[in-house]
Amino acid sequence: MISRVKYREGKPRLFPLAAAAAVGLLLAFALALYPLPPPARPWRQTPPTVPSPKPFAMPAPAVRTLANGLTILVFERRGLPVLTLRLVVKTGAEADPPDLPGTAQIVAGLLNEGTSHRTAFQIAQAVDGAGGSVDNSADWDESHLALSVLADHADMAFDLAADMVMHPAFAPAEVERARRQMTSSLELLKDDPGYVADTVTAELEFRGTPYGHPPDGTAASAGRVTPSDLHQFHNRYYRPSNAVLAVVGDISTEEAFRRAEGYFGNWRDPTSAEPLPLTATSHAPAREILVVDKSDAVQTEIRVATAGIARASSDYDALMIANQVLGGPAANRLFKALRTERGLTYGASSDLVCYRRFGAWESKTSTRTRETMKTLETILDVMGRLRQQPITGTELEYAKNYLIGHLALEFESSDGIAAQALDLVLDGLPLDYWNRFPERIRGLTAEQVSGALERYLDPGRATIVLVGDARGFSKDLKKLGTVGVIPLPELDLGSPNLKASGSP
Structure with missing residues (x-):
């Protein structure tokens, strides 16, 4: 029979002590070869300073x-x-x-x-x-x-x-x-x-x-x-x-x-096309609300749009700044109010849509059906406060830095250069437009941006579109104005009134 010898209390345990000494020597040797980094200094607790964007120059064609x-x-x-x-x-x-x-x-x-x-x-x-x-x-x-x-x-x-x-x-x-x-x-x-x-x-x-x-x-x-x-x-x-x-x-x-x-060179013009009539947009004098009723939806897509501008408008630069503050990547008041502060959605944004003749300014998000009214009211409130209160110096700086810093990314590829140059020609803008863009953006003041906001961002005359289960919010929606409802099966995107033939 093999007996198990136990250490007695009070007697030295030679093997554990020797092992500990060996481990200590190994650690000392390792530290000598690979010393620990020095304690973090206060200045390393903050992000490094980001240098200013390098000057951008679009090549002249x-x-x-x-x-x-x-x-x-x-x-x-x-x-x-x-x-x-x-x-x-x-x-x-x-x-x-x-x-x-x-x-x-x-x-x-x-x-x-x-x-x-x-x-x-x-x-x-x-x-x-x-x-x-x-x-x-x-x-x-x-x-x-x-x-x-x-x-x-x-x-x-x-x-x-x-x-x-x-x-x-x-x-x-x-x-x-x-x-x-x-x-x-x-x-x-x-x-x-x-x-x-x-x-x-x-x-x-x-x-x-x-x-x-x-x-x-x-x-x-x-x-x-x-x-x-x-x-x-x-x-x-x-x-x-x-x-x-x-x-x-x-x-x-x-x-x-x-x-x-x-x-x-041998491409020839056929008979000339008739010019398109330059008809003006017919914005409603008051708020317009339309619900597309999707009865099986568990969340609501929300769009709030106001009048915008044509691409060549003199207000374009100021509204680009304003859009960054409202719902762009630079500042995004919509995201802060809807996501960060209230947890109503996973994302919110706004788009400045500028065509050759007309434009629109659209805010967009989606939310759970039961949160539809709270989300919509928050969007209208953010739009109203942006129109009534000047943007902050920090927001203005963030927006300017984003627009200027992001510019070079549009010209990384040959196709990107071609697309940007052609857009300038199509919109009647000079070919050195983007080279002068940073200077124009840096020169904008908060007062100029506020002036453009007052002219275009009017939530009281907004077009509001909701796509979701109308049973969850249509009753409360009426306090914001007259509400039209079209069931999704009766929606006809090719009809002037958006209703399929025979719909009530």
Whole structure:
């Protein structure tokens, strides 16, 4: 039998003492090799000082207008062997035929789906073979096609871009596929409360103008549009005198102009399009409230919109500052009031929407159904206090720093440079606009921002759109004004009154 020997009380335990001594020696040796860092000093308890943003300078393009009226902008950018061609037509969804919303989007979307000389497969094969990518779509005020390839495929890029813009086939099979995709997407989006809230708000804010319809179209218009409709739209608006081409990348200025002349020079204007009527927005004299009743919703999408400005407005800079304070990343009073102080939502923001002719200013969030009224009242209160009380010096500084510091990010890529330059041309702004932007922003005062707020931010005349279960808040909502309610199944985004035919 093996006996277990126990240490007696009062006797030294030689093995534990030796082990402790060895461990101590090892620790001393380790500390000698790797000393502990010194105690944190007070100045290390605060974040390091962030230096001022480096001065930003957008490169100046070389500009030339071809005999057919097509304007060419060229930016030499030799850092990477990449070439980007971005062509913009100065017409978009605002020119959709009244009974065919979504036409501009379908036309632009089919530019790379076959031409008179190439099939859709051949276009895709050519782009892939050049290590490239193509992007084409339409928005308000513009339709675009952007093609990026490796720079040694420049000849192919100019040839292909010109072919897609000038000779789209609109083959019946491709049109039918686009119609089915459009119908399917819209069916899904109709059940998306965020999409419904955004679209209804825009239609109410811009009714009576060319922007007062859904740019993505409707299921009804998707079912009616034909290849002939698309050809008619293309022939009317896709004209060299109504377009601008930006060439950015690893190419010399003279070579870019030469290739543009060679591939786009024979593009000719068809019969001129009639100009769009510049109708004014018809803002209601009092607050307008519309509820889209989604009875199965557990939360409410909330939009509060007021009148805005066109992109070229002289108030743009001041309202950019104001928007940062209201709901932008820099300060965001909405987020502080709704999330930080009251815990009513996970996020809140505001957007300054500026088109070529008109604009709107929209605040947006979502919340639990039972918190809908408290959230809406908080938004209106934040808007009212921002209009009545000057913004603080800290808010002004945060907003300025964000706008100036964020600017360079818009010009990181060749396509970003092309897009920003083309936007300036489309909006009638000078090409050195962004180079002078930091100076203009730094020069703004709180008083100038407050003046712009007083002119545009009026919660008493706001358009309010709620998408959610109306049973949870419609009764209390009446104290804010007259309330219209449309059940979601009866909503028709293509109808002037937003109600489907036969609805009460």
